[in-house]
Amino acid sequence: MNFFEIKDRDDGFIAGTYGRFSVAIEKGEGSSIWDVEGKKYIDFTSGIGVNAFGMNDEIWKAAVVEQINKTQHVCNLYYVQPQVELAEAICKISGAKKVFFGNSGAEANECAIKAARKYSALKYGEGSRYEIITMKGSFHGRTMATLTATGQDGFHKHFGPFLEGFVYAEPTYEDISAKINDKTCAVMMELIQGESGVNVVDEQTVKAVEKLCKEKDVLLIVDEVQTGNGRTGEAYAYLGYGISPDLVTTAKGLGGGLPIGACLFFDKTENTLVKGDHGTTFGGNPVACAAALTVVNRLTDDLLATVKEKGAYLKAEIEKMDGVKEVSGRGMMLGVSLDHEKSARQLAEEALKRGLLILTAHEKLRLLPPLTITRAEMDEGLKILKEVLKK
Ligand SMILES: Cc1ncc(COP(=O)(O)O)c(C=O)c1O
The missing domain is CATH 3.40.640.10 (Type I PLP-dependent aspartate aminotransferase-like (Major domain))
Known part of the structure; x- marks a missing residue:
């Protein structure tokens, strides 16, 4: 099924309790996700903090x-x-x-x-x-x-x-x-x-x-x-x-x-x-x-240290971006307060169009990437976020 077929049936048969974004996800690998049309996204959401070790994790x-x-x-x-x-x-x-x-x-x-x-x-x-x-x-x-x-x-x-x-x-x-x-x-x-x-x-x-x-x-x-x-x-x-x-x-x-x-x-x-x-x-x-x-079993000191490092990197890079007031959170649970003419939801929708999945929490953007996200994936996602936030 393509996106519109899935969306029509979702509208027809699933209780409308969720404010869904316009994308139907098919598969993923680590912190990269593909939709049913084959478009790729960087995942800063991990399914709202669920896919801790990303998609298609072998172990x-x-x-x-x-x-x-x-x-x-x-x-x-x-x-x-x-x-x-x-x-x-x-x-x-x-x-x-x-x-x-x-x-x-x-x-x-x-x-x-x-x-x-x-x-x-x-x-x-x-x-x-x-x-x-x-x-x-x-x-x-x-x-x-x-x-x-x-x-x-x-x-x-x-x-x-x-x-x-x-x-x-x-x-x-x-x-x-x-x-x-x-x-x-x-x-x-x-x-x-x-x-x-x-x-x-x-x-x-x-x-x-x-x-x-x-x-x-x-x-x-x-x-x-x-x-x-x-x-x-x-x-x-x-x-x-x-x-x-x-x-x-x-x-x-x-x-x-x-x-x-x-x-x-x-x-x-x-x-x-x-x-x-x-x-x-x-x-x-x-x-x-x-x-x-x-x-x-994989929540070792080494793994936890990488979560802190990656979180600090994401925070520092986002703090430098246009339209950002403050970045709150610890490790890889981050909230971005905005000083932007667009709402958090509008910005998340623009990010989606450009290939980045990101969450909102009230009027903030919110990041919960997989704990195993790589430096290359973070940089790809940050590049998109920077473009989206550019005033
Ligand atoms: C802090 C906290 N408690 C409880 C819940 C509810 O969890 P669930 O949706 O798995 O019932 C959530 C979900 O977002 C949460 O963030």
Whole structure:
């Protein structure tokens, strides 16, 4: 099918929930992507932080094929090797004690929300501490609990009533500490807010919030759905902040392109959820776990150092460009504030025409390239971005 045939059928049969760009993607190799008409693009998106090792990654593909040749799915009534190998690898790299596998970021967050509430219910009595403080500008998912947790009004319209017990704070120590009370069971935050524009929460704030949470036995949930799995140049961003959260959630890059999410439990929470408390049919699917293991096993110090280097290079080159006010972010999670007559969406559309896939986040451009992007691919993408931004 050519682009127009695909688009017509998409318009006809797929719920119109996505603001798609005018391109139908067929295949890729590393950080290069081709559309159905054979046009090539440099990929600064990695499928919104998913294809951590790019397209057509041999190691990932081999693990997926090997596992598919054994079994495609095993239900959670039985033990399965790829699940335990992955859980152990995640615990080793993160310091977590236990892992629950779901299928997405939203599901990972649902699990953390339930665990936080149960932790307090067991310790302080049912219904006494249930409030979860989330940040204004946050994004935690589209299910009802995670949508409620998401601190952006734009996502809430038409979908109420929402869950009780969510309170929104500015991501500052002053506001978070003012909102903690004797009903609070958890503070939930992204260390870098991705969807709202790659806004980095500073280290001092995060450390002060962690200290306060520990004093008050309020759990700290860190949402690493986007920042996790090497994206910021750390295996998980919190490791770079030197904090010890009680629950961490991740997804996106974890599976390298297959759907998997994980909720990580640390010392206080490792035994909070027990048999029957939580579950999902597809959670811990062996093919997704085998794929994810190839991602986690490659998050070595050497790989992470290259993520930092490449991120610094991209940031420095973009800062020099016309129409750029500021570049925020860490590692290869970057947001570009603009001083341009064109909107971020218009600029992303122009980039697409010239052969570059790039994301937006509100009024910023956003980059989440594959962690393995080469210098030549970065330069090709930067050249296009420079032309697009030229006033
Ligand atoms: C920080 C964060 N949390 C949660 C989610 C939701 O993840 P998913 O779309 O896999 O449900 C996202 C998705 O963009 C995210 O960026």
